[in-house]
Amino acid sequence: MSLREYLAAQQQRVDHALDSVVPPETEPPATIHRAMRYSLFAGGKRIRPLLAMAAAEAVAGDVPGIEIAACSLELIHTYSLIHDDLPALDNDDLRRGRPTCHKVFGDAMAILAGDALLTLAFEVLSGRVAAAPEVKVRLMEELATASGTVGGMIGGQVNDLEGEGMPPNATLLESIHRAKTGALLRGSVRIGAIYAGAGEQQYSDLSRYGEHIGLAFQIVDDLLDVEQSSEDLGKTAGKDAAQQKITFPAVYGIEYSHAMAEQERLAAHRALDAFGPSAGRLRELADLVVQRKA
Amino acid sequence: MSLREYLAAQQQRVDHALDSVVPPETEPPATIHRAMRYSLFAGGKRIRPLLAMAAAEAVAGDVPGIEIAACSLELIHTYSLIHDDLPALDNDDLRRGRPTCHKVFGDAMAILAGDALLTLAFEVLSGRVAAAPEVKVRLMEELATASGTVGGMIGGQVNDLEGEGMPPNATLLESIHRAKTGALLRGSVRIGAIYAGAGEQQYSDLSRYGEHIGLAFQIVDDLLDVEQSSEDLGKTAGKDAAQQKITFPAVYGIEYSHAMAEQERLAAHRALDAFGPSAGRLRELADLVVQRKA
Numbered sequence: 261m262s263l264r265e266y267l268a269a270q271q272q273r274v275d276h277a278l279d280s281v282v283p284p285e286t287e288p289p290a291t292i293h294r295a296m297r298y299s300l301f302a303g304g305k306r307i308r309p310l311l312a313m314a315a316a317e318a319v320a321g322d323v324p325g326i327e328i329a330a331c332s333l334e335l336i337h338t339y340s341l342i343h344d345d346l347p348a349l350d351n352d353d354l355r356r357g358r359p360t361c362h363k364v365f366g367d368a369m370a371i372l373a374g375d376a377l378l379t380l381a382f383e384v385l386s387g388r389v390a391a392a393p394e395v396k397v398r399l400m401e402e403l404a405t406a407s408g409t410v411g412g413m414i415g416g417q418v419n420d421l422e423g424e425g426m427p428p429n430a431t432l433l434e435s436i437h438r439a440k441t442g443a444l445l446r447g448s449v450r451i452g453a454i455y456a457g458a459g460e461q462q463y464s465d466l467s468r469y470g471e472h473i474g475l476a477f478q479i480v481d482d483l484l485d486v487e488q489s490s491e492d493l494g495k496t497a498g499k500d501a502a503q504q505k506i507t508f509p510a511v512y513g514i515e516y517s518h519a520m521a522e523q524e525r526l527a528a529h530r531a532l533d534a535f536g537p538s539a540g541r542l543r544e545l546a547d548l549v550v551q552r553k554a
Numbered sequence: 555m556s557l558r559e560y561l562a563a564q565q566q567r568v569d570h571a572l573d574s575v576v577p578p579e580t581e582p583p584a585t586i587h588r589a590m591r592y593s594l595f596a597g598g599k600r601i602r603p604l605l606a607m608a609a610a611e612a613v614a615g616d617v618p619g620i621e622i623a624a625c626s627l628e629l630i631h632t633y634s635l636i637h638d639d640l641p642a643l644d645n646d647d648l649r650r651g652r653p654t655c656h657k658v659f660g661d662a663m664a665i666l667a668g669d670a671l672l673t674l675a676f677e678v679l680s681g682r683v684a685a686a687p688e689v690k691v692r693l694m695e696e697l698a699t700a701s702g703t704v705g706g707m708i709g710g711q712v713n714d715l716e717g718e719g720m721p722p723n724a725t726l727l728e729s730i731h732r733a734k735t736g737a738l739l740r741g742s743v744r745i746g747a748i749y750a751g752a753g754e755q756q757y758s759d760l761s762r763y764g765e766h767i768g769l770a771f772q773i774v775d776d777l778l779d780v781e782q783s784s785e786d787l788g789k790t791a792g793k794d795a796a797q798q799k800i801t802f803p804a805v806y807g808i809e810y811s812h813a814m815a816e817q818e819r820l821a822a823h824r825a826l827d828a829f830g831p832s833a834g835r836l837r838e839l840a841d842l843v844v845q846r847k848a
Contacts (some may be wrong), residue, residue, distance in 0.1 A: 348660075368642045372670070372712060375708055376702065386691050386692075392687075397680050398680075400694060408586065409577060422585065
């Protein structure tokens with residue numbers, strides 16, 4: 261199967277799983293379920309679930325039910341986008357080419373929809389995933405710490421917020437991004453590994469892979485914000501500079517940032533050396549993260 | 555031990571456990587940990603953890619470690635207060651007699667602090683609680699559904715929000731409050747029951763107890779909003795009427811609402827009939843919920 265066909269098939273698998281875990285639009289209270297679905301089914305690339313599924317494949321080939329566990333990552337990611345876009349935070353009107361959640365449903369409903377997606381992520385892992393209780397507990401622990409304040413996503417958002425307007429600084433930059441996007445991307449790979457029953461060495465290799473593509477992802481994200489148009493991105497371009505965010509291009513320049521992303525891509529590949537062809541999709545995803553145009 | 559001494563001792567046990575699970579104020583990123591602690595340690599009555607601990611006591615006497623599981627309820631409750639107080643929702647400046655979280659730390663940090671407390675609740679249940687994996691999974695499932703959109707806390711908040719300005723209506727009123735406050739209060743009792751290893755009949759009796767005190771709690775809350783001053787309540791009084799909320803006094807009148815609260819108190823007592831003296835504290839808590847003045 262070509263990469264393109266594989267991605268389409270996996271995205272469909274994720275969308276189908278998401279549709280099965282989120283209450284239907286008609287279920288009362290309907291407004292919040294509509295708001296949750298509006299943001300969830302807005303054409304996201306599902307990169308986090310795809311990473312989880314590819315990591316599970318690297319460990320144990322075809323792993324039934326992994327797509328349900330993988331959903332929890334998209335629920336967390338989507339809640340963070342909804343809250344991030346709020347006027348009190350990044351105040352963004354456009355996301356994935358459409359008006360943001362609070363623009364359509366109002367700030368109050370957007371706050372509650374984010375809360376609901378976050379809560380649902382744990383409801384899915386505790387109640388919907390078909391796995392042994394020990395495995396479920398490890399999945400939830402990983403998801404909670406990857407999205408938490410200490411080295412996790414929320415911690416990164418706080419640093420990012422507080423870093424606005426500060427002079428470009430390499431140490432702060434890396435600490436922001438290891439947490440803000442890196443922790444959940446690494447968490448995605450780990451969740452796939454845990455679900456598939458990875459051994460300690462595999463878990464550690466895959467964690468390293470996740471760290472490298474996490475960094476690569478953020479460098480490329482910062483570069484796209486500079487180099488692409490809003491139309492291509494489906495979100496407001498040039499916002500980082502406008503908000504005086506600390507970014508890789510701001511600290512290292514554009515050319516060197518490209519070289520850094522390439523280095524992280526290669527390091528991600530090296531982390532998979534002990535894996536055979538079963539890690540082929542993970543390798544392709546590492547390439548995709550660096551070569552993407554949006 | 556008198557009820558007063560018992561409450562003080564249990565509140566201290568909860569506060570100590572909360573202090574052990576929330577990162578210290580000095581842990582980076584420090585601002586969010588300060589915001590989380592500001593709202594957590596603002597003199598809350600800890601009614602949800604107390605219910606969990608008393609339910610565990612009813613089932614199995616002294617249950618070590620229950621206070622850690624009980625913390626998760628206070629983390630959820632506090633996140634919901636922080637988000638509820640935001641300008642986009644209830645826009646409240648005063649909570650437990652102090653400026654609300656967003657007044658002190660700003661809207662952005664208050665949103666993130668709420669998200670962080672919600673995330674931490676599941677981190678605590680998955681990573682900190684000393685229980686068998688099967689028990690942890692059940693605790694997390696209960697917490698997630700009690701705080702979710704379908705019959706849970708967030709669902710109740712949505713109905714409450716959408717009910718503002720609608721004509722007083724007994725069916726809507728009860729559906730709002732069963733979800734908005736009732737689900738987490740019943741969830742508190744259930745979390746204590748699950749942790750202590752309750753059998754099916756005990757679990758079902760305690761659930762019924764939880765439903766009755768949940769309703770009693772909300773009726774009394776609505777009555778206090780009408781009958782007490784802001785100073786006594788530590789939050790803005792008279793807000794329900796100002797916001798045209800659907801409340802028990804608005805639907806049933808003050809006198810009849812008092813009688814309803816008393817009925818729920820008695821029904822809560824009856825639900826405990828199969829329990830002996832071990833449920834004594836639960837009985838006292840039911841009385842307290844109805845007789846409280848703030």
